[in-house]
Amino acid sequence: MDHKCDVCGFEIESKNANPDLKEDYQGKTYNFCCPLCQATFKTLPEQFVTHAANQ
Numbered sequence: 001m002d003h004k005c006d007v008c009g010f011e012i013e014s015k016n017a018n019p020d021l022k023e024d025y026q027g028k029t030y031n032f033c034c035p036l037c038q039a040t041f042k043t044l045p046e047q048f049v050t051h052a053a054n055q
């Protein structure tokens, strides 16, 4: 199963997925392509949660 980075939209191939590069926030799991995107999400999680909810 492929995921997209919830910060930058970059596609994450399963074989490259790092199990540490995800965060649970308000009952949803967010995936990231790199530690930088994960850090960005942790800094401003609301920004990315709102974006997903508006779709």
Ligand SMILES: [Zn+2]
Pocket (backbone or CB within 6 Å): 005, 006, 007, 008, 009, 010, 032, 033, 034, 037
């Ligand atoms: Zn990313």
